[in-house]
Amino acid sequence: MSDSASIAALDRLLQLTVLLGRDMDESLARDGISRSRAPVLWVIAAAGPRTQRELADSLHVSPRNITGLVDGLVADGFVTREPHPNDRRATLVTLTGAGEALVAKLAAEQDEFTRQLFGDWKPAELAAFSRGLDRTVNRLQQLIEAAAT
Amino acid sequence: MSDSASIAALDRLLQLTVLLGRDMDESLARDGISRSRAPVLWVIAAAGPRTQRELADSLHVSPRNITGLVDGLVADGFVTREPHPNDRRATLVTLTGAGEALVAKLAAEQDEFTRQLFGDWKPAELAAFSRGLDRTVNRLQQLIEAAAT
DNA sequence: TATTGTTATACTCTATAACTATA
DNA sequence: TATAGTTATAGAGTATAACAATA
Numbered sequence: 001m002s003d004s005a006s007i008a009a010l011d012r013l014l015q016l017t018v019l020l021g022r023d024m025d026e027s028l029a030r031d032g033i034s035r036s037r038a039p040v041l042w043v044i045a046a047a048g049p050r051t052q053r054e055l056a057d058s059l060h061v062s063p064r065n066i067t068g069l070v071d072g073l074v075a076d077g078f079v080t081r082e083p084h085p086n087d088r089r090a091t092l093v094t095l096t097g098a099g100e101a102l103v104a105k106l107a108a109e110q111d112e113f114t115r116q117l118f119g120d121w122k123p124a125e126l127a128a129f130s131r132g133l134d135r136t137v138n139r140l141q142q143l144i145e146a147a148a149t
Numbered sequence: 150m151s152d153s154a155s156i157a158a159l160d161r162l163l164q165l166t167v168l169l170g171r172d173m174d175e176s177l178a179r180d181g182i183s184r185s186r187a188p189v190l191w192v193i194a195a196a197g198p199r200t201q202r203e204l205a206d207s208l209h210v211s212p213r214n215i216t217g218l219v220d221g222l223v224a225d226g227f228v229t230r231e232p233h234p235n236d237r238r239a240t241l242v243t244l245t246g247a248g249e250a251l252v253a254k255l256a257a258e259q260d261e262f263t264r265q266l267f268g269d270w271k272p273a274e275l276a277a278f279s280r281g282l283d284r285t286v287n288r289l290q291q292l293i294e295a296a297a298t
Numbered sequence: 299t300a301t302t303g304t305t306a307t308a309c310t311c312t313a314t315a316a317c318t319a320t321a
Numbered sequence: 322t323a324t325a326g327t328t329a330t331a332g333a334g335t336a337t338a339a340c341a342a343t344a
Binding site: 003110114117130 | 151152154155156157158159161162163164165166168169170171172209259260262263264265266267268270272274275276277278279281282283285286288289290292293
């Protein structure tokens, strides 16, 4: 058996996952986008126009799924499909002005959320907590990599 | 602007949410159940047979949705619908032997996962981290409650 | 031959609204 | 009247497989 402290930690983590997920869904819905589509915008905002294949790899979903997500984003005016300059098979999914504005809005909301969640923490406490999260992320990535082998 | 330490903390938290979600999906799929259906079993295992209305309230989904989730769990042999002793409108969703066995298996797997994730932490580090998670959960619940008003 | 993105198909999860049986 | 759960309907997200265009 694992000790009770580590069990409690995982319980809290899973609870946070559920609560954060619900909160994000609601917040994103108010902004007119879904939790599946928003990451498409984040990837493009961070890395520039991407092919659908690149988006599928980044987001770990099937190419067919990306077709549907991009269809929705095009219909809502957040991205366009532009011809790829070197490869006529591919399209470059590109942010529109509305897409860039939405990404900026989402970033501002996330910043405000950060303030509400952690604004009253002492810097040292927060730094220690952040290191713990970092360590947990790294460990989890190790486990996932190991499982893939 | 929020300070960089709190931004980093939220980033890690969101990253953990994504990674944990993917990991859980795969693990649950290997056990023949989905991330939407598993919590139905957890609630019943913890609280005993429940009506569908109670399950819908516990899981924050619509009654119609519970009908579908329970349909799937019945088809897979994990639960049965039993008549409610006092209310002929209601059904009591009850774990079968296979359902109890699956819950036990999921609990064992979660325990093993806990060990892999936190097994090498010093007790004091883990306790501090767990308190941080606790504080974050509580704060998030406050925010959600405040937003609901 | 291999790759990009699509069409075809199917399943899960989710919701609202109308309805039946019961309270 | 109100509640429990269903049928009817709809839409998003996900996947695999077959295919067309291009590399």
